[in-house]
Amino acid sequence: MNKKLIYLIAFLIIIGTIYLVVNSHNNKPNISVLTPNLNINPDTLAGIQTGNAPWAPEIANLQARLSQIGLPALTAEGTVLHTHQHLDIFINGKPVEVPANAGIDDAKGFISPIHTHDTTGITHVESPAMQKFYLGQFFDILGVKLTQNCISGYCADNKNNLEIFVNGTLYQGDPRQIELLAHQEIVITYGTILQLPFPMPKGFDFPAGY
Numbered sequence: 001m002n003k004k005l006i007y008l009i010a011f012l013i014i015i016g017t018i019y020l021v022v023n024s025h026n027n028k029p030n031i032s033v034l035t036p037n038l039n040i041n042p043d044t045l046a047g048i049q050t051g052n053a054p055w056a057p058e059i060a061n062l063q064a065r066l067s068q069i070g071l072p073a074l075t076a077e078g079t080v081l082h083t084h085q086h087l088d089i090f091i092n093g094k095p096v097e098v099p100a101n102a103g104i105d106d107a108k109g110f111i112s113p114i115h116t117h118d119t120t121g122i123t124h125v126e127s128p129a130m131q132k133f134y135l136g137q138f139f140d141i142l143g144v145k146l147t148q149n150c151i152s153g154y155c156a157d158n159k160n161n162l163e164i165f166v167n168g169t170l171y172q173g174d175p176r177q178i179e180l181l182a183h184q185e186i187v188i189t190y191g192t193i194l195q196l197p198f199p200m201p202k203g204f205d206f207p208a209g210y
Helices: 003-027 062-069 135-142
Strands: 081-091 094-096 122-127 161-166 184-191
Touching: 062 135
Parallel strands: 081 184
Antiparallel strands: 081 094, 081 122, 161 184
16 A cells, blocks of 8 residues: 555544534534513513512523523533522512522423522522623512512502612613623612611621631
8 A cells, every 4th residue: 555545544533523513513402592571571481470479489480481491401400601699679678588409390300590498598509601691580480470560469550659779779781681680689679668677778798708
């Protein structure tokens, strides 16, 4: 076998190997490419709750809601992005518990990228992809309606306001669009101006390691 033929065979082997590696990589599912629906109407979500507080995590339709909002049902907590926030909810001046195990379906064996483990009000963002997550997505996962004017069945009127504070500052805009960032203190209040919490929480003492 002459040298030219040997070089040609070696060249073809190298090209074939490169093709197989690239093609194999391209055929793998790309978990970083997620297409969340940020403009969804919460009223259209399966199992969404619009009743009085307190609320339990709505699990029966969780997988359907995740599909509707374009987020994955994970078999394990993601490790690429891992942050924590703290959420306080006040309805007519009284604190409402943020339920444990929101976004977790133990029976079916999956977990949402945003979830809770206990009733401390700490939310966990644990995602297999580096992307932005928003307050509206958490409430969609929890199964409680949140819009610019309503939390569940509590809607702003000529007497009561729905106001959101982030790190002690009043948020102007759609609360669904609040990006979840590390160590935020988010306060959702519904009621009269006299029923606002005082002092307004500005931060939270997260456990070590959070």
